Amino acid sequence: xTTQQAEFDVDTTVTPAGEGxxxxxxxxxxxxxxxxxxxxxxxxxxxxxxxxxxxKPDPVAISAYYLSAAEAGPATVDVEVKRAGGRMSTxxxxxxxxxxxxxxxxxxxxxxxxxxxxxxxxxxxPDLPPREECVGRADVPSYVLEMAPLMSRFDMRFPRDQAxxxxxxxxxxxxxxxxxxxxxxxxPDPLSLLLVLDALPPVTFDLGVMGWxxxxxxxxxxxAKPAPGWLKVQHRTRNLAGGMFEEDCEVWDSTGxxxxxxxxxxxxxxxx
Amino acid sequence: xTTQQAEFDVDTTVTPAGEGxxxxxxxxxxxxxxxxxxxxxxxxxxxxxxxxxxxKPDPVAISAYYLSAAEAGPATVDVEVKRAGGRMSTxxxxxxxxxxxxxxxxxxxxxxxxxxxxxxxxxxxPDLPPREECVGRADVPSYVLEMAPLMSRFDMRFPRDQAxxxxxxxxxxxxxxxxxxxxxxxxPDPLSLLLVLDALPPVTFDLGVMGWxxxxxxxxxxxAKPAPGWLKVQHRTRNLAGGMFEEDCEVWDSTGxxxxxxxxxxxxxxxx
Numbered sequence: 152x153t154t155q156q157a158e159f160d161v162d163t164t165v166t167p168a169g170e171g172x173x174x175x176x177x178x179x180x181x182x183x184x185x186x187x188x189x190x191x192x193x194x195x196x197x198x199x200x201x202x203x204x205x206x207k208p209d210p211v212a213i214s215a216y217y218l219s220a221a222e223a224g225p226a227t228v229d230v231e232v233k234r235a236g237g238r239m240s241t242x243x244x245x246x247x248x249x250x251x252x253x254x255x256x257x258x259x260x261x262x263x264x265x266x267x268x269x270x271x272x273x274x275x276x277p278d279l280p281p282r283e284e285c286v287g288r289a290d291v292p293s294y295v296l297e298m299a300p301l302m303s304r305f306d307m308r309f310p311r312d313q314a315x316x317x318x319x320x321x322x323x324x325x326x327x328x329x330x331x332x333x334x335x336x337x338x339p340d341p342l343s344l345l346l347v348l349d350a351l352p353p354v355t356f357d358l359g360v361m362g363w364x365x366x367x368x369x370x371x372x373x374x375a376k377p378a379p380g381w382l383k384v385q386h387r388t389r390n391l392a393g394g395m396f397e398e399d400c401e402v403w404d405s406t407g408x409x410x411x412x413x414x415x416x417x418x419x420x421x422x423x
Numbered sequence: 424x425t426t427q428q429a430e431f432d433v434d435t436t437v438t439p440a441g442e443g444x445x446x447x448x449x450x451x452x453x454x455x456x457x458x459x460x461x462x463x464x465x466x467x468x469x470x471x472x473x474x475x476x477x478x479k480p481d482p483v484a485i486s487a488y489y490l491s492a493a494e495a496g497p498a499t500v501d502v503e504v505k506r507a508g509g510r511m512s513t514x515x516x517x518x519x520x521x522x523x524x525x526x527x528x529x530x531x532x533x534x535x536x537x538x539x540x541x542x543x544x545x546x547x548x549p550d551l552p553p554r555e556e557c558v559g560r561a562d563v564p565s566y567v568l569e570m571a572p573l574m575s576r577f578d579m580r581f582p583r584d585q586a587x588x589x590x591x592x593x594x595x596x597x598x599x600x601x602x603x604x605x606x607x608x609x610x611p612d613p614l615s616l617l618l619v620l621d622a623l624p625p626v627t628f629d630l631g632v633m634g635w636x637x638x639x640x641x642x643x644x645x646x647a648k649p650a651p652g653w654l655k656v657q658h659r660t661r662n663l664a665g666g667m668f669e670e671d672c673e674v675w676d677s678t679g680x681x682x683x684x685x686x687x688x689x690x691x692x693x694x695x
Contacts, residue, residue, distance in 0.1 A: 211667075212640035212688050214486035216513050216529050218506045233527050234490045239639075241488050243515070243527065255505050255515065257488050257529055259639055266665030271630065273597060274661040325545060358543065367511075367531055368484040370642040372688045374664055389546040390681050392646055393538030395483075397684055409662050412669055414686050416484050416644045 157337035158304060159346070162191070165199045171230045173199040177248075179223035183299040184363030186220030189254075189415075190349030191301070193369065196246050196256050197345045199228035204260050207240050209341040213258035214370040221246070221253040233257075238265060263341060263376045276403040277328040277383045279310055285330060286314035295352070298363065305350060306332045307384075316356035325388040327357050331402075332381050339377040339404065347382060348400045348413040354386040355396060355419060362420030367395070369415035380405030394419050429609035430576060431618070434463070437471045443502045445471035449520075451495035455571040456635030458492030461526075461687075462621030463573070465641065468518050468528050469617045471500035476532050479512050481613040485530035486642040493518070493525040505529075510537060535613060535648045548675040549600040549655045551582055557602060558586035567624070570635065577622060578604045579656075588628040597660040599629050603674075604653050611649040611676065619654060620672045620685040626658040627668060627691060634692030639667070641687035652677030666691050 162181065165173035181191035193215050201208045226248045234241045244256040279285070285308035288296070295317075296302055308330035315321045331347055333339070339347065348371050353364035383403040388396045396419055402411040434453065437445035453463035465487050473480045498520045506513045516528040551557070557580035560568070567589075568574055580602035587593045603619055605611070611619065620643050625636035655675040660668045668691055674683040 212488070214488075214529060214640065214642055216484070216486075216505070216531060218513060233488070233524065241490060241527065252505065255513065255529060257486060257527060257640075259488060263665075266667065268664070268666045270662075270664040272662045272664065368486065368529075368642065368644075370486055370640065370686065372640075372669060372686075374662060374667070374669075390542075390544045390646060390684070392540070392542040392544065392681075393535075394540045395538070395646070397644060397646075409664075412662070412686075414642065414644075414684075 157333065157335040159333050159337050159343055163194050163198045165195065165202055165228060168227065171203065173202060173228045173230070175226045175228060177221055177223050177226050180304055181301050183301040187223065188301045188350065189217055189366045189369060190346040192221050192246055192254055193349065194342055194346040196228050196244050196254065197342050200230055200242055200244055200258055200260060201342060203230040204240055207260040207262055209261055209263040210345060210371070210373050211239060211259045211261050212370065212372050213256060213345065214368065215254045215256045216368050217254050217366050218252050221248060224248065263373065272409060274409050276407045277385050279328060279330060279383060282308045282330050285309055286311055286317055290314070290317050292317060301350065304334055306334065307351060321357045321359040323358060325354055325358050326386065327354060328383065328385045330381050331384045338379040339382055341373045341376060344373055344377060344402055344411040345371060347384060347402050348411055349415065351384060351386060353417065354388045354398050358391065360420050364417040364420050367416045367418065369413055371411060371413040373411050375408055375410045377404035377410040378406045391419055429605065429607045431605050431609050431615055435467050435470045437467065437474055437500060440499065443475065445474060445500045447498045447500060449493055449495050449498050452576055453573050454495070455573040459495065460573045460622065461489055461638045461641060462618040464493050464518055464526055465621065466614055466618040468500050468516050468526065469614050472502055472514055472516055472530055472532060473614060475502040476512055479532040479534055481533055481535040482617060482645050483511060483531045483533050484642065484644050485528060485617065486640065487526045487528045488640050489526045489638050490524050493520060496520065535645065544681060546681050548679045549657050551600060551602060551655060554580045554602050557581055558583055558589055562586070562589050564589060573622065576606055578606065579623060593629050593631040595630060597626055597630050598658065599626060600655065600657045602653050603656045610651040611654055613645045613648060616645055616649060616674055616683040617643060619656060619674050620683055621687065623656060623658055625689065626660045626670050630663065632692050636689040636692050639688045639690065641685055643683060643685040645683050647680055647682045649676035649682040650678045663691055
């Protein structure tokens with residue numbers, strides 16, 4: 152470990168700017184399609200809320216409604232406490248650039264170390280081949296990388312049989328799984344999971360629908376603090392209808408624990 | 424059809440009470456455990472938003488954070504438009520009783536008739552036996568019915584092999600499916616689906632954990648207008664950890680179409 156701050160930490164830095172207000176500088180590296188990645192924006196808002204609540208630093212549940220496309224440059228996050236509880240607090244927050252609201256958020260935060268107890272789970276982690284046998288960024292078509300500078304902010308490794316979209320042969324199942332790690336081996340934590348849940352290409356790539364998919368709404372649950380190391384991420388959709396699809400994401404840590412779940416409703420990209 | 428209003432419509436009636444404010448009368452019949460059912464509260468808020476937006480009457484996505492237990496009696500819903508779009512509008516809303524906020528909500532509404540297009544789905548409706556072969560309200564233990572007057576507001580029919588909790592023999596799988604219909608054969612619509620998504624007993628019953636489970640957060644997507652007739656509802660959980668569990672719900676209409684999806688994060692009931 153060096154003392155140099157990881158890119159993710161630099162780019163999600165917030166500084167107090169008045170009562171319940173935090174200033175941020177949205178970084179161009181998180182661009183995808185026509186705007187900045189939704190997961191990145193959520194991580195910026197999530198960091199402001201964490202700073203505001205101090206003794207409840209971890210998102211437990213967070214819901215974001217995306218109102219307009221964010222651009223690189225200055226932004227503010229306003230945080231308003233709706234309920235301050237002993238164990239959990241609930242807030243509303245908004246990310247703004249000038250007069251434009253980018254996303255509006257509700258969230259419940261706590262200290263995840265307080266959540267001990269029984270784990271009863273039927274969810275099992277994805278069974279992925281070793282990373283060196285997987286398809287990585289080098290195999291992603293250049294036109295995809297050009298649309299998504301975002302993809303240079305992390306390392307991702309897809310099992311060959313789930314990377315059909317990189318070779319124009321999507322599976323049509325509406326599912327993919329991947330290894331995931333932030334650049335600079337920045338270790339995962341509850342706030343960076345907010346990015347991870349919406350960082351990979353839309354699962355509609357696996358249906359052969361290329362192009363970015365604007366998120367209308369995304370709700371995330373952070374279920375435990377992630378252990379250091381590579382994450383496993385799974386995206387899945389079951390219902391593309393009326394021009395919209397739901398995308399479920401699950402994130403597993405290096406110990407095989409399910410650490411985050413999300414569901415979003417997104418607009419299907421129009422076929423090129 | 425008679426001209427008499429169905430119970431659900433009477434109990435979710437809102438009347439304008441000033442700029443962006445609506446008055447409601449929360450009805451005692453929707454009680455469950457220590458408060459009023461969360462789906463019922465969401466339907467009341469959803470009705471106020473629908474009234475407020477007029478030409479965008481249907482919830483597309485709605486996220487609710489539950490802050491305190493609601494009681495029967497007068498309540499207000501405040502609706503604030505965050506973004507008024509051509510096809511969709513996003514609002515914040517709060518349900519209050521006196522000074523106490525019961526739930527705080529973000530939602531995007533539209534007119535679901537506008538969402539035509541391709542349906543590509545791998546989701547398949549539950550395969551349920553005929554209703555007359557199912558377990559209904561008459562088979563539910565009286566102590567459950569006493570905790571949940573709510574259950575007299577609708578007809579529900581569980582396949583015998585998924586109703587183990589009624590006889591003290593839960594399956595342990597964390598899943599159940601049921602036929603569902605509101606009392607008085609009140610036909611489903613987008614607003615009543617908000618109730619349906621959170622009306623059945625918590626899926627933790629199927630894990631043998633009896634007792635009600637307070638919702639922290641629930642996000643719902645209404646994917647299409649439901650056809651008249653009986654609905655099929657499926658509840659599932661995969662991860663009970665740290666005293667919380669996620670509960671996914673899906674609702675299918677009588678034509679076999681997936682019309683609504685939700686996920687909630689709830690506190691696990693403490694074993695009695």
